[in-house]
Amino acid sequence: MFTFDINEKDDLWCIEDPGFNEDSSKYYEGLLTQGNGYMHVRGSFEEGVRSVKQDEEYDRKPANVTLEKHKKQSSKWGTYIPGVVGKHPYLFTEIVNLPFFMAASFAVKDEDLDMEESDISEYERYLDMRDGTLVRRFVWNTKEGLKLKMEYFRFLSFADKHLAFSEIKITALSGEGDLSFRSGIDAGVRTNGFNHFENVLFTEDSDSISVSLKTNGGNSVLMSTKLFLSDAVETAVMQDLSRINYIGRKHLKTGECFVIHKVVAANADCDVEGGNMEARNVSGLYAVKKENLADYYEAHKKVWKNKWDDAEIKIVGDEKTEKALKFSTYHLLRADNDENPNVAICAKGYAGEAYCGRYFWDTEINMLPFFIHTNPQGAKNLLMFRYNTLAGAKRNARAYGYKGARFPWESSVSGEEECACWQYADHEIHVTADIVYAIMHYVKATGDRDFIKNYGIDIMVETARYWVDRVDKDMKGRYVLLSVMGPDEYLPMTNNNAYTNHMVKFALDTTVSCIEELKEKGEFDEIKSRLNITDEDMEAFKDVAANIKISFNKDTEIILQCDGFYDFADLDFSRIWKDRSRCFGEFISQEKNYRSKALKQADVLEMMMLFPDEFTRQQFISNYDYYEPITTHDSSLSAAVHGIIAARIGRDDVAMDFLKRVIDIDLSADKKGAEEGIHIANCGGLWQMVVYGFAGMKSGMWSDEVTFAPNLPEKWQQVIIPINWHGEKKRYVIDKNGFELR
């Protein structure tokens, strides 16, 4: 009787779910999300939770992103294929929650197996991050007296990305009786309470059952499944309105055992493979035999092993942080599809529906450094996503009345603005410059200068045209950027946000210098005619770069976040913020918040971190001391930045506090931050905090070689970090005294 050869459990690598609880169940579903870049499934029980209807519909309204309350429910299935989207009437284009293909239920007589209601003992569940497998084991003490040991194991193949596998082994520990099972695909799911399915069709053929559907965003998806049973049990196909199943019944006596293997193939019309979706689906599924199941698992493990070889950081002396870093790394590796340049990594890492599966500046600023140094191909593809959505960005610029290209604050697959709340959509324009920053970081750390010539220059020139049209002139003749939201989302309409103006200046300077370099290499003529670059363009880029209002230099003590920052109202935080375990935003009206000196997240400090050489150590200290006390860290992007700076300015205890905050964002079972998905930008943030903060690596953006100036926490004896640099995989060992290349 074949079963998969499962790893031995290793605490350092395994994230555990301590047992069903209606308050925490949804949290573990998010935390234990599996994926292989191509598709992702939340860590939901195969049988669901009986008291929860997965197809309940409700109105989800666009809302202030900080304060949004999500539906309280103890389970939310989530099955996502990045790129498969639908149109929501109020939220615009969003990722679509697809049919749950891991669905499998059991019953003994009239008693359904259910984690909430059944008599369960010896419960154990964990995600093994080494190979992204999810294990669940428990004993089901049925009312009939039949005592069953249930063992579940499942994975989404990283070697064959359209395939998923599950194994369920049932052993009768005592008693005797009939176990009936239903295993299939359940299309009774909704996305943020909305039904995006226009057409759900169930079909069966000789050895598989299938669900095909169309989304109201125009995508088609096909999912098929077949079972291998350890015994010759007769099965039938049964459909209801929302689900197609194999059903069967097996008589079990004490000591007997029964194994169900399930294989799923999933394909979508938007897959990069192209060609006929149905044919790919059929051949993929057909190739899997009972006899070669082990091979599929082996191939899958091998991919994961390679990924970990390139990305695993070891922290000698602090297992807790190392494990947290493995958790962040696991989700970054899982969420990234380095074969698909048409999608990036959504804000919840495809582990939930918050933020509607959209792409933010997080990709470039928070996640990209990890990929640049562990998987340059993945990094390149994330940037190629922006290149591939440049047409959408041009449509945005036009829609707002500007020339050039304006990347959306919230992007889906087209690159058009999808953010439903205008305060963000209209004003967080810095993303457009952040992308140019990210391109340069990638190019400098990988040496892939061709990227500029082939793709980057298009983004640079088109976005530069946008900036030239977006600026106004003040009475002193300087170019100003009015009505801007910087990284701090608690001041929605400010003039001359320091971060934004500086980033725009950088983007324009970079554009000009890249053009100069291309000219020197004789590569400019083709680009010039392709992009219709005129002398006026060049003059304008230079003029705005030279004359945009920058209100600080190395002598400025406190760099103002924006014009008139001091005019915003002072707040008595201790009076307002009664419970620091909750968001500050919950204790203040948006109106009051928006006119006060309360930062949601790093803004001036974010700029200083990204341009470290432009500021003195004293400026780091002074601005940290000014801004940190008025920063609420209500954004998950905030703690890591503050932690990095705290580490660098020698605030060791504070840095450790921020490290704990960063880790707790998803991993705290009290906060349950992962309910609606993984804070994937913060995963990148933790990597940066360890690499840039504690290990003190100088960003590849500002250095021609890899160097570290360690600020290691007391108990950290050694940190071992793999770094890909100009195509070479290197491994550095950092300790308190310095670093060496292994």
Add this chain to the structure above:
Amino acid sequence: MFTFDINEKDDLWCIEDPGFNEDSSKYYEGLLTQGNGYMHVRGSFEEGVRSVKQDEEYDRKPANVTLEKHKKQSSKWGTYIPGVVGKHPYLFTEIVNLPFFMAASFAVKDEDLDMEESDISEYERYLDMRDGTLVRRFVWNTKEGLKLKMEYFRFLSFADKHLAFSEIKITALSGEGDLSFRSGIDAGVRTNGFNHFENVLFTEDSDSISVSLKTNGGNSVLMSTKLFLSDAVETAVMQDLSRINYIGRKHLKTGECFVIHKVVAANADCDVEGGNMEARNVSGLYAVKKENLADYYEAHKKVWKNKWDDAEIKIVGDEKTEKALKFSTYHLLRADNDENPNVAICAKGYAGEAYCGRYFWDTEINMLPFFIHTNPQGAKNLLMFRYNTLAGAKRNARAYGYKGARFPWESSVSGEEECACWQYADHEIHVTADIVYAIMHYVKATGDRDFIKNYGIDIMVETARYWVDRVDKDMKGRYVLLSVMGPDEYLPMTNNNAYTNHMVKFALDTTVSCIEELKEKGEFDEIKSRLNITDEDMEAFKDVAANIKISFNKDTEIILQCDGFYDFADLDFSRIWKDRSRCFGEFISQEKNYRSKALKQADVLEMMMLFPDEFTRQQFISNYDYYEPITTHDSSLSAAVHGIIAARIGRDDVAMDFLKRVIDIDLSADKKGAEEGIHIANCGGLWQMVVYGFAGMKSGMWSDEVTFAPNLPEKWQQVIIPINWHGEKKRYVIDKNGFELR
């Protein structure tokens, strides 16, 4: 054969619909709206327009109010009882469009009568503003060869406000055939595309048929109707899913005639009469007999006559303007229920669903002066509405984190904030001070000082507490109002809007002086304990009033709309605004608009108009010349204010241009502004423009007697204006040389 004794048509008093056209039909429905304060019915055809489904559902989203596009359709029924509301999932509490009780259809064989499809000649339709009756006459040339003269007449009784009457007279001009009819109540209507009805029940008894329903806002409504026929034609009752009807058939030969009289009774649970809604409905309907129909019409006419006696302005030499003013006056009279202090006048004058039947500052600033001087009881009730919603205003303050009371930007019946777009809801706080201004205007012009003692002081004290909590202190120790939207809705978040700060100072000064006066009269102790007024309250009111930032005095040339007004971007209007017949807002993105010097409407000028003695003539001129060229007048509240100031500073031609704009807002058949309802604030604006602008009356707010300083247009020989002053009805005759009391 009884028919109503209809007025002879008089062009000065009749608003005509030139004939069915699918582009203009919805416009005339709005323009010809009938009402009696208690209920209102748009001027829709009894039979509807066959190609339009009135119960179509769609998603209406909250949107920038200037740019919102309404559903294009050639007919929209509208039947409203102010106070009857429902909950919309995205728009919050809105007025509910109730069943269309004027519904009546005719057919000859298989041919339905339809203005779009039937062969119609000799069409005539007009609203007679003298008594609010609607007349329609035409000849229907049926395919059968039967030629029918159709004559419709209807009114909502102003004497018996729960009753409505209609008469349809059919005369066979030639031919012979069966005319079938259906007359009843049609509940197949939606409000802004949403179904607010939770429970629609059709019932019939011996002589009437009824519709009862509950809204999802908790209101109950009962409508009943009965028919009187000129001939003994047998009728039956027929229901379908959304409508209950009497049906019948009448054989007609050349020269024969048939008359249908319909009486409708409508009552709601929220009626001020209280008691049993069903009993009131039954007794109201029961009292109407075929024999006393004429009496009901006479009583109705008498009420209208009295209303016109108190409000009619005559303009000798300019019939066009006089007629437009009659139109504005008609809708103001119709829209106001001076017997119900629980509702005010919604922004579309209950003639459509734009703005969701909500109450704005328009009531106090634009409409109230008309009522103060023509119907003080009506004026008082409009202010009583605010008093009655003070509890809601207190809840708003609490919801935003403040003490006291904060009136909502958009109010429904509870006084809680209903505005779905936060830029308005959060920042247009001036309404809270405007209400205090309005109270003082009412008190000064009517002499009703008891209003302050009994009601006004509660509003003043509670709103003063809000202001004390809403202000911040700047570095110079002045009180500031940060993040405010003034009357100009194109700058959503500004600091120290001149209008708002000044109005708040006025409200606080007024509160303090009213308290002093009550103290002097020995009336304060009861109030003090009722409102828990402390010495700290009093100190704070005085302190904020004395130290709120006011950045101008009589020597200031240009009064800045807000701090840093000059920093907003300059616009090249001629490049952007390609078609001045359309809103400027349509030609610019909200983002660009919100950061530019483009005013939607009067802001500094609005303040100057409301506080005329505080500014010099030169300041009026300078600020008019600065602001008018950058004002888009995209708001219907703008033209009248500019017209008044233009008249006063002697810009005669410009004033006449503004007069045309004011008139055209609803009356231009090209603009079709009345499609979604009447711009009722602009109706008050036209009255103010004639009275305050051209006639030059000094506002009762700033004068202890009625005086006029005329600025009459060239062709105006004489203006005759009725003015109620301290309870006395006076009539003034104004000509170019001065004025006299008649």
